[in-house]
Amino acid sequence: AEQHLYDILKLCATVSTSAGAANRLASFFMPPLRSKLETAGPEAVFYIQCFAIVLRSVSAKIGSSLKAVVFAEGFPKLVEIVKSGAEKPTDTLVLPATLSLLESLVKGYNDCEVTKEIAHKLLETVKQLHALERKASKQKQEVTQAAAGVLDTLLECGKEGQKVEDVRKKTKKSKHNAAMALREKVLRDLNKKAQAGIDLEDVADEESLSCLICREPATFKLQDVLGIYVFSRRVEITTNTAPPDSGCTLAHVNSPSRAPTYSCVTHFNAIHFSCHREAVQIDASMRPPKREWDGATVRNLKTRCNAILPLKVEDTNAMQYHRVTSHFMERVGLSPSRGQLTPFEQSVYDCRMMIARSCWGHSYSADSNGGGPEHNFSLLPLQVQISLHFLDVEGAAYERPRAASLLNQFIAGAATPFLFHIEASSPPALSSEFVFYLLTVSLHTMSFVQWQENKYTVIRNFVAYLLSTFCTRQGRSKPLHLLYGDLVPPAMPSHTPAPHAAMTGLGTRSRLDDYEDDITDDVDWVNVRGAAHFSPSTSSIPATSSSAAVFDVSTDDGLFEFLKAPLAFLCVVDALHKAFKEDDKSLPDQGNLAVTSSSSALWVTSFAKRLAIKQVAMVDRCKEVREMTRNEFLASSSLLEMLEILEVLPFVLAEASTPELWAAQFLP
Numbered sequence: 055a056e057q058h059l060y061d062i063l064k065l066c067a068t069v070s071t072s073a074g075a076a077n078r079l080a081s082f083f084m085p086p087l088r089s090k091l092e093t094a095g096p097e098a099v100f101y102i103q104c105f106a107i108v109l110r111s112v113s114a115k116i117g118s119s120l121k122a123v124v125f126a127e128g129f130p131k132l133v134e135i136v137k138s139g140a141e142k143p144t145d146t147l148v149l150p151a152t153l154s155l156l157e158s159l160v161k162g163y164n165d166c167e168v169t170k171e172i173a174h175k176l177l178e179t180v181k182q183l184h185a186l187e188r189k190a191s192k193q194k195q196e197v198t199q200a201a202a203g204v205l206d207t208l209l210e211c212g213k214e215g216q217k218v219e220d221v222r223k224k225t226k227k228s229k230h231n232a233a234m235a236l237r238e239k240v241l242r243d244l245n246k247k248a249q250a251g252i253d254l255e256d257v258a259d260e261e262s263l264s265c266l267i268c269r270e271p272a273t274f275k276l277q278d279v280l281g282i283y284v285f286s287r288r289v290e291i292t293t294n295t296a297p298p299d300s301g302c303t304l305a306h307v308n309s310p311s312r313a314p315t316y317s318c319v320t321h322f323n324a325i326h327f328s329c330h331r332e333a334v335q336i337d338a339s340m341r342p343p344k345r346e347w348d349g350a351t352v353r354n355l356k357t358r359c360n361a362i363l364p365l366k367v368e369d370t371n372a373m374q375y376h377r378v379t380s381h382f383m384e385r386v387g388l389s390p391s392r393g394q395l396t397p398f399e400q401s402v403y404d405c406r407m408m409i410a411r412s413c414w415g416h417s418y419s420a421d422s423n424g425g426g427p428e429h430n431f432s433l434l435p436l437q438v439q440i441s442l443h444f445l446d447v448e449g450a451a452y453e454r455p456r457a458a459s460l461l462n463q464f465i466a467g468a469a470t471p472f473l474f475h476i477e478a479s480s481p482p483a484l485s486s487e488f489v490f491y492l493l494t495v496s497l498h499t500m501s502f503v504q505w506q507e508n509k510y511t512v513i514r515n516f517v518a519y520l521l522s523t524f525c526t527r528q529g530r531s532k533p534l535h536l537l538y539g540d541l542v543p544p545a546m547p548s549h550t551p552a553p554h555a556a557m558t559g560l561g562t563r564s565r566l567d568d569y570e571d572d573i574t575d576d577v578d579w580v581n582v583r584g585a586a587h588f589s590p591s592t593s594s595i596p597a598t599s600s601s602a603a604v605f606d607v608s609t610d611d612g613l614f615e616f617l618k619a620p621l622a623f624l625c626v627v628d629a630l631h632k633a634f635k636e637d638d639k640s641l642p643d644q645g646n647l648a649v650t651s652s653s654s655a656l657w658v659t660s661f662a663k664r665l666a667i668k669q670v671a672m673v674d675r676c677k678e679v680r681e682m683t684r685n686e687f688l689a690s691s692s693l694l695e696m697l698e699i700l701e702v703l704p705f706v707l708a709e710a711s712t713p714e715l716w717a718a719q720f721l722p
Contacts, residue, residue: 076119079108083120087128094148102151109158118166121159125172132156133179139197140182153186153200160204163211173211177218180208184221196341263365263669266353267329272367278328279370279378281362282436283354284318285422286386291315291403291537293487295395302456304463310485315400316386317407317537319418321357321425322432327378330362357424361385365436366443368666379443398444398453399491405437406487406494410538412683413622431680434630435672439665441498446653458499458649464492464515465508465649473518473720486534489519490620493627499649501657502635505628510705513624513697518720520620521607527722529608531616539619607721610714614693617717621696625687626679628700633675635661693717 083105086098094102109117124132135152160173176183186201205222209215264271265280272280294307330350337349344352347360364378383397395403408430411418418430445453467473469484493516496505524532606612638657652658665672690696693713697703703713710716 075112076116076123079112079116079120080123083108084123084127087124087131096147099147099151102148102155106151106155106158109155110161114162114165117162118168121166121172122168124155124159125168129159129172129175133176136179136186137182140185149186150196150200153183153197153204157200157204157207160207160211170211173208174214176204177208177211177214180205180217180221183208184218184225188225263324263673265326265329266323267325267333270326272326272365273369275326275328276367276369277371277374278326279364279366279374280324280326281330281364281378281382282320282433283323283325283350283357283359284320284361284363284386284433285358285425286316286318286361287421288314288386288388289317289407289537291487292535293395293403293485293491294482296456296460298396298452299456302459304460304468304484305482307460307482307484307488309482310488313395314388315395315403316388318361318363318386318404318433318437319408319411319422319425319430320359320363320433321355321422322429323354323357324365325353325362327362327364355424357419358422363433363436363440365669366439366666367669368663370666375443376447379440382440383444396444396450396453397447398441398450398457401437401441401444402491402494402498403487405434405441405497406490407538408434408437409494409623409626410490410536412680413619413626413688414539416538427680427684428677431676432673434676435634435665435669438497438634439662442662442665445498454499454653457495461492461495461499461649464489465511467511467515467518469515469519470522470720473522484519484523486520486524486536486539489516490536490539490623493624496627496649497630497634500631501641501655501661502631502639503657504649505631505635506639509628509700510702513621513700513702514705516620516624517617517717520617521717521720522722525607525616525721529606529612529721531605531607531612534620610693613714613717614696617693618688618690618696621693621700622683622687622690625696625699626683629679629682630676633679634664634672637664 337344
């Protein structure tokens with residue numbers, strides 16, 4: 055190619071002032087056009103591309119002569135290439151080069167008569183050119199752009215150029231009519247559902263979360279699944295694991311150990327899985343090609359992403375949803391092994407970390423360079439939805455009874471039996487991660503009525519656990535060792551990794567280049583260098599930094615400052631119970647047990663259905679919870695105010711004269 059380019063440049067230099075310039079250029083460039091173009095190789099294509107550039111560069115006189123030669127000898131073959139390319143997809147290299155040459159031939163419409171003749175003839179193929187222009191997802195992008203370039207040039211060809219505008223308007227009108235027909239069909243379906251007694255508010259709400267590419271809601275593509283772009287990072291937590299036993303108690307859990315899981319953040323942009331795949335194909339055909347998640351980052355408002363969290367609507371294909379949720383977990387999580395976290399547990403810890411970031415003041419955008427608290431709180435209904443899927447998925451029948459049993463044990467006071475003088479086997483040391491996990495599990499296993507009836511007990515046992523475990527006899531607090539639970543979040547310069555980077559083994563690089571893009575439809579796994587596997591020898595750092603504050607809990611102010619963020623976490627959980635389930639408070643059979651161990655309970659099925667049907671309403675309620683977190687929970691100035699928000703102050707004052715004295719009874 056370099057030798058050919060040298061020959062071309064040398065020729066152009068020698069003919070620029072030559073009287074026979076047009077003849078010499080024609081004899082140099084025309085041979086490929088006289089041969090069989092359909093089977094033209096890279097060398098012939100290169101000559102055609104160079105010829106197109108030369109035609110735009112030479113003087114009008116030389117250009118006119120060259121165009122006349124092409125029109126007489128090669129134009130019919132160029133038109134035939136366009137027609138065959140429009141009729142059926144082709145991988146031939148000559149099509150974009152042909153279109154580029156045709157654009158050069160019709161440029162300068164008013165310069166000479168031969169250009170007008172060429173434009174007149176080429177306008178006969180305007181439908182084929184428009185077909186190539188429209189095949190953005192099926193043809194290579196350079197073909198689409200080249201065809202659009204030819205049509206835009208033909209638009210400048212006087213009155214005849216109006217044919218291009220007419221064809222484009224016709225296509226636009228056809229699309230509009232199709233959209234209106236679809237709208238009419240939807241309205242007819244809505245009327246049928248209304249006549250059948252279905253709540254139209256629920257139906258309308260289904261249509262609100264739409265794909266950022268095709269703009270269609272999940273309810274219009276039931277065989278495809280809509281999801282949310284997320285940025286997931288592998289993290290390690292120190293927590294207790296429980297054996298796969300439906301009757302497991304706190305006394306049976308394993309001692310705290312390090313366990314790998316994942317943490318997601320988002321800018322909350324929705325996309326169909328099929329639209330993402332088509333966009334990836336287009337990105338790969340670009341020059342230079344874009345890797346899968348580089349292109350997704352651009353679509354995601356320049357916010358990093360490396361996975362799609364699926365969401366489920368009422369009529370989503372169950373098999374399809376199960377497949378994409380399994381692929382999601384394979385991508386962001388780790389397959390459970392002996393003593394490791396199950397998919398349900400990993401998804402609950404993800405919810406826990408999502409809430410904790412807000413309560414302890416950690417940035418949501420430090421990892422992904424985009425997406426704030428409101429965007430991330432909007433993801434909570436979908437995180438809970440996928441957790442519920444893993445909670446009751448086939449093959450994990452022990453999961454819900456085990457979670458219910460452990461939470462019932464905590465409510466009964468078995469986490470600190472010595473404080474409440476109950477007869478229960480003392481559990482091993484419970485990590486703060488595990489206790490906060492149990493609080494989050496209440497969203498999945500307790501109805502609104504059950505939560506309201508047991509809320510004070512949960513709060514009392516939670517405060518008792520915190521003060522008895524993380525405070526000393528000298529009245530000093532100890533770090534919680536909770537990921538995203540720093541009492542004083544460490545500074546995070548843009549050139550350093552997140553505080554947990556060393557824990558995940560991600561090293562010091564945080565660019566998108568660290569994420570490999572070798573994921574295909576068949577292998578749906580994220581390869582993160584240094585994080586795809588965890589080594590037992592990997593050094594672990596505590597979730598709290600060395601700068602974490604130590605409070606004097608012997609004073610009222612110090613006691614409140616120590617409890618403020620954990621109680622704010624409980625306030626968020628309480629607000630989410632109301633946001634998700636308050637509509638179900640009139641359902642029967644909610645007060646028999648503290649925690650529901652059956653997936654067939656009425657409130658369980660109603661809750662799952664609401665998450666599928668009223669997704670936008672749930673998202674809006676979570677945004678309100680975020681505002682409450684900022685303006686009420688974290689703005690509280692005393693323990694009394696916090697307990698009043700939680701609506702348990704009368705119970706507290708029934709046990710002690712002040713909230714501080716009530717809490718002090720649990721100090722060592």
